[in-house]
Amino acid sequence: MTSAPLIELRNISKRFGGVRALDDVSLSLDAARIHCLAGENGSGKSTLIKVVSGVYQPDEGEIFIDGQKVDRLDPVTSIAHGVQVIYQDFSLFPTLSVVENLTLNSFLREGKTRIDWTRARKMAREVLARLDVSLDLDATVETLPAAGRQIVAIARAMLADARLIIMDEPTTTLTGREVKRLFRIVHDLQADGIATLFVSHKMREMLEISERLTVFRNGKKVTEGPISDFDERAITRAMTGRDLHQGRFVAPDVTGRKPRLELRNVSVGDKARDINLTLMPGEIVGLSGLIGAGRKAIAQAIFGLRQDMSGEMRVDGVPVAPKSVPEAIAAGLAYVPEDRLSEGLFLTRSIRDNAIVSSMERFAPHLWLDTEKAGAETRKMFAEMAISAPGIDVPVGTLSGGNAQRVMIGRWLMTDARVLILNGPTVGVDVGSKEQIHGIIQDLTRKSDLAVLMISDDLPELAANCNRVLCMTEGRILGELSGETLTEEALDAALSREIEGEHA
Amino acid sequence: MRFLRSSDAIILAILVVAMIFIGLVNPAFWQMSNLFSLLKENVVIGIMALGVLLVMISGGIDVSFTAFAVAGMYLTVRAMVALDYNGLVLPFMSAILIGGLLGLMNAGIIHRFKMIPLIVTLGTASVVRGLVLGLVGTSNVNINKMPDALVEFGKTDLFTLERANGSTYGLTAMIVIYLGLALALHLVLKHTMIGRSVYAYGADPEAAKRVGFSTGRTMIFVYVTAGALAGFSGLLHSSMIWLANPRDFVGLELDVIAAVVLGGASIFGGRGTVLGTVLGVFILVMIQNSLILMGIDTTWQRIVVGAMLIAAVTVTALRDRRALV
Numbered sequence: 001m002t003s004a005p006l007i008e009l010r011n012i013s014k015r016f017g018g019v020r021a022l023d024d025v026s027l028s029l030d031a032a033r034i035h036c037l038a039g040e041n042g043s044g045k046s047t048l049i050k051v052v053s054g055v056y057q058p059d060e061g062e063i064f065i066d067g068q069k070v071d072r073l074d075p076v077t078s079i080a081h082g083v084q085v086i087y088q089d090f091s092l093f094p095t096l097s098v099v100e101n102l103t104l105n106s107f108l109r110e111g112k113t114r115i116d117w118t119r120a121r122k123m124a125r126e127v128l129a130r131l132d133v134s135l136d137l138d139a140t141v142e143t144l145p146a147a148g149r150q151i152v153a154i155a156r157a158m159l160a161d162a163r164l165i166i167m168d169e170p171t172t173t174l175t176g177r178e179v180k181r182l183f184r185i186v187h188d189l190q191a192d193g194i195a196t197l198f199v200s201h202k203m204r205e206m207l208e209i210s211e212r213l214t215v216f217r218n219g220k221k222v223t224e225g226p227i228s229d230f231d232e233r234a235i236t237r238a239m240t241g242r243d244l245h246q247g248r249f250v251a252p253d254v255t256g257r258k259p260r261l262e263l264r265n266v267s268v269g270d271k272a273r274d275i276n277l278t279l280m281p282g283e284i285v286g287l288s289g290l291i292g293a294g295r296k297a298i299a300q301a302i303f304g305l306r307q308d309m310s311g312e313m314r315v316d317g318v319p320v321a322p323k324s325v326p327e328a329i330a331a332g333l334a335y336v337p338e339d340r341l342s343e344g345l346f347l348t349r350s351i352r353d354n355a356i357v358s359s360m361e362r363f364a365p366h367l368w369l370d371t372e373k374a375g376a377e378t379r380k381m382f383a384e385m386a387i388s389a390p391g392i393d394v395p396v397g398t399l400s401g402g403n404a405q406r407v408m409i410g411r412w413l414m415t416d417a418r419v420l421i422l423n424g425p426t427v428g429v430d431v432g433s434k435e436q437i438h439g440i441i442q443d444l445t446r447k448s449d450l451a452v453l454m455i456s457d458d459l460p461e462l463a464a465n466c467n468r469v470l471c472m473t474e475g476r477i478l479g480e481l482s483g484e485t486l487t488e489e490a491l492d493a494a495l496s497r498e499i500e501g502e503h504a
Numbered sequence: 505m506r507f508l509r510s511s512d513a514i515i516l517a518i519l520v521v522a523m524i525f526i527g528l529v530n531p532a533f534w535q536m537s538n539l540f541s542l543l544k545e546n547v548v549i550g551i552m553a554l555g556v557l558l559v560m561i562s563g564g565i566d567v568s569f570t571a572f573a574v575a576g577m578y579l580t581v582r583a584m585v586a587l588d589y590n591g592l593v594l595p596f597m598s599a600i601l602i603g604g605l606l607g608l609m610n611a612g613i614i615h616r617f618k619m620i621p622l623i624v625t626l627g628t629a630s631v632v633r634g635l636v637l638g639l640v641g642t643s644n645v646n647i648n649k650m651p652d653a654l655v656e657f658g659k660t661d662l663f664t665l666e667r668a669n670g671s672t673y674g675l676t677a678m679i680v681i682y683l684g685l686a687l688a689l690h691l692v693l694k695h696t697m698i699g700r701s702v703y704a705y706g707a708d709p710e711a712a713k714r715v716g717f718s719t720g721r722t723m724i725f726v727y728v729t730a731g732a733l734a735g736f737s738g739l740l741h742s743s744m745i746w747l748a749n750p751r752d753f754v755g756l757e758l759d760v761i762a763a764v765v766l767g768g769a770s771i772f773g774g775r776g777t778v779l780g781t782v783l784g785v786f787i788l789v790m791i792q793n794s795l796i797l798m799g800i801d802t803t804w805q806r807i808v809v810g811a812m813l814i815a816a817v818t819v820t821a822l823r824d825r826r827a828l829v
Binding site (some may be wrong): 045075076079087091092093094095096098104107108109112113114115117 | 666670694695696697700703704706707708710711712714716718770773774775
């Protein structure tokens, strides 16, 4: 390519206190190219986004846009050069209409003081037509699903005459079909001459969508090249700096033992029907299915969070019917929800407080907290889960996603649970940490004879960690994969059958 | 029709039902003289409510407006008495200016120190009330001392009707001022960037900043306008009741906030309309008025207002939560 790159960063460094967030990084982004930026949490991806969007000024290095050196890149200049960032939270206005969310910043950029609603609607209709999607223009954004909001964010960027759209972890909240639509849109943008910088840590997406890949680790650029030079293994090695073992989980021989958890003809409201399920000690059983297939309802019902469960449930052969969380804990059940930030952890409290909160009766039998026992058991868990933190007294909010999730799992193991339900155990956790969490779950399952039910949308995760996977469709368990038949491809095929089934 | 599904339509329906019900219980409600006095009572609360609406859309809550109204009213009237000045335009300008400057103080503290509006306005309200009483005086300016121009202005009627017994009653012209201000605020909120920036800030302050709004300017607009409306409403009030009482409006914060919430504004910000607020004020005033007509003790009115506030907050909170799913 002879023309100058859209944006070129040369030898950029950025320090925060003593930490080098970016260390002598050079990156060049060409017009109308799809580039992917990969790296674990804390590798400098976000800092780089903020340098390109002008939020941070680099300590060293030069920035060129269209071959021209830019002395000081601030947010206004960056936007004027066509750089638009779509943050993970989309930065939309939930109570305002789609039209308004789409057009407000264009009007703002034009320095308008009045709003021409007729023109706003026209602009909104045109840009949505360009994206080939239909949305109710007058709906408030809060009523849209995550995918709809993302489209509003992308359309808004297009209206701002974007030449480069940076998407920060754009697929985290999307279902498989919505990811496909997003990719289609990104290709359409490319046809319109708009470049995309994908910031992600999901391998399959990087390999599928991008043309070039740059990998960051510890603030440095580790490797870069056309995507054809990479495979999953190479990317992982570049991101983590080591080879990760992708060992398959094998359940111990359980013949002649009593099942840990049994569900007989269980129905949960209108979410799930005729569920029969047996978990043996030492087993990790996956639950696969689309969002809305009823997986979460089953998990919540087992854990006493729903009142509309019928049928029979046994733990170690004893019939139980927990009607509340304390009853479920007493029955030896544990549930790690999907959204640990809002449903699980107390971010401002210490690791110890978060760890003991589900087994309070044990640590505070008579009003007073037995601090010694609580400390000792937390430290034991801390070591078992290999949490990396200065100590058990630091607030959980300061931990990385992977470490926070370990605290969450560890908490439940401290309740002496025998059945552990994990919903999305590694959502938002980076690759290296993910692998370690998988290892911990597998070891604990084998060692403590746990029975684990793992709900996940991450098919490689299910394939690698489960000895069996049950496939759910519209509230029923319709299939089971195990042993040799349990592969990512088979799981994927089961899911796509389901999608086609919906259309039939 | 989109309007039929909006909050405003629901509030209008509640208003109609309440009017029919009150009319059935007490047919005196429908007498012209009662309706005129009802509308008159709407004016001051309504103008204050417009300011509170603005603050609430921006995601804040304001309890200082009654203090600012007292400051605007009492300082202006005392100055007029002291200087023996008998005009209209200058005094109202001064009340607006006093309210606006106090509002600027609110905006400055809230924006500069990123503080919670409720706490800031509680504080400024107390300080301003204390300063007025401590530095300016505690005595009422009664009808015999009130400047004539103010008293005459407050008496202006749009038209008058005659009762069977020959006495007359009229519809106050102040209602035109109120509705004019409401219309102006509606247009500003709906059709200008600064108006939309208030909604945007209330919906998500961080997103508003990222889109490129100058949030400091938005805060100044919100609190200065709310303060100016409060100062103006204070002086208008004293001209309508021919009295300037430095201890006036105590406890009125609750009524006004209740009216705005009743009008569908969200306590979480980002949501609310002028039409809803005008209707909410009307419902509140009407219910208080009919409690009086029914001879119910004033202490019970406080219970009704409090209960209405809680009910309205609950309903709007449920609405906003449902929308989030």
